[in-house]
Amino acid sequence: MAQAVAIVGTGQTECGRRTDVSYPELVYEAVSRAFDDAGLVPDDIEAVVAGSMPPAMEGVNNPHLYWADAMGAGGKPLIRTATCGSTGISLAHTGFYHVASGMFDLVLVVGAEKMYEGDPQGTMATVADPFFQRPFLAGAPGIFSLQSNEWAHRYGIEEKRVRMAAAQLSVRNHDDALLNPYAHIRIKITVDDVLNSRIIAYPVRLLDVCPASDGACAVIMASERMAKKLGRPTAWIKGVGYCGEQAFFSEGDKVVWQSAINAAKSAYSQAGITNPRKDLDLAEVYNPFTFQEMLFYECFGFCDFGHGCDLVEQGVVMRGGDLPCDPSGGTLCTNPIGATGLQRVSEVVLHVTEKAGDRQIPGAKTGLAHAMGGLDQFNGIMIISSVL
């Protein structure tokens, strides 16, 4: 039987083009803030979990070695977890396993990326095998657009309608990012701006796509015993779900997407969630592409399959709606990939502990954090609540 796991501190850096600091200095910034938030010091930590994108992103292979001092990891077990886009949620899960196992009472979890130091799409293109898929799976925009086109076609969603819903999501994310001091893209945009922006990978346009960001995020996890002893604002991990798929991109169904469906199902069952629309107060859905966010609504049971657009049109997923999604401005406005999934976790923690400032969803008690990675190959979910 797993032990209960709490999150007792989070730290995020401001994101964007962070040439003002080195890679370890960026990590130090997030980790220091997590320690301040938790009222702890590095000596209190028993184990460290760290991760990022494939190291070709920054040109330092195994960067967790380079970050070690910035995490106060000297003299402690240090493990790297990396699953591409889902790295951040995999990190959170790895930290959870460390504490839930009963092995450790306090664990530091760190994700970071400095995407301006390398070639992000070039790095991601080399994630594909060298013999078959590499020339054709053109980085993230290529893959996600293949998926989006298939999704819209499967359910006969008119091009005009799906583009409008995507544009509304883009506007929502950009509006919300203005309330998040850590967000990267902070501009006011209109639906017409999105619809008229340049095609990047049809149907995806410039304002349907996340930026590449520099940024870091740190989270401190504690056992129930330790969390109660610390007596600070605490969020509780109620359920985790993770699912992978076969290596070949074109083998599985990416519309009725089993890894996303299964990840949600197992997290819901652990957390006792039977009706996500009712039981969740917010969701931080990994949304590097507007179109894909709607596909996730369906896989996570927020609506029936083929009805993702409805939730946008009815305002359900907007701030003030029934199930606000990505009130941080989401991945769409901030994407330092190794940190991104952990930012989703941190944001939900901030809401359920009523520390989300201007972007607070009033009265939020339970939220969902999600990230997706690999070549559309992995999905991970964490359900976080204010009550044990």
Added chain:
Amino acid sequence: MAVKSRIVKGFISLPYNWSMGPTTTRFYEEFKNKRIMGTRCEKCNRVLIPARSFCSGCFVETTNWVQVSDEGTIRTWVLINFSYEGQPMAPPYITGIIDLDGADVGLPHFVGGVELDDLETVAKKVRIGGRVKAVWKENREGHILDIDYFKPIN
């Protein structure tokens, strides 16, 4: 005194010697004869392409070679209109997942022979479910790009 961070340029270029293994080697030998080969799994009965030495679902060896068609239908497609390091050609171009007749796994490849003069109207020219056929290169060296692209037919 505030010091502005100095930016140092670097470059990593590393050579690799990737072993294809015998199954992929044979798969590409057959490309020279314009044949696309898969292996059938005895357990789930799927025809896997490219030919594999073991089934991705059943974890059993697959040794039964079968030829699949070089014609098929477009499962999905995307117009690539951005640049990145290591890109196979200058954008814009179209890639897609092709469900070849006789195969149970899609093949990612280029979709060509489509006018790309107006990107806004490209969705009217490429169609999910549309039929395509491989256009083979004259000189074939046993490589995925021995197929130039898949061309819409009828």
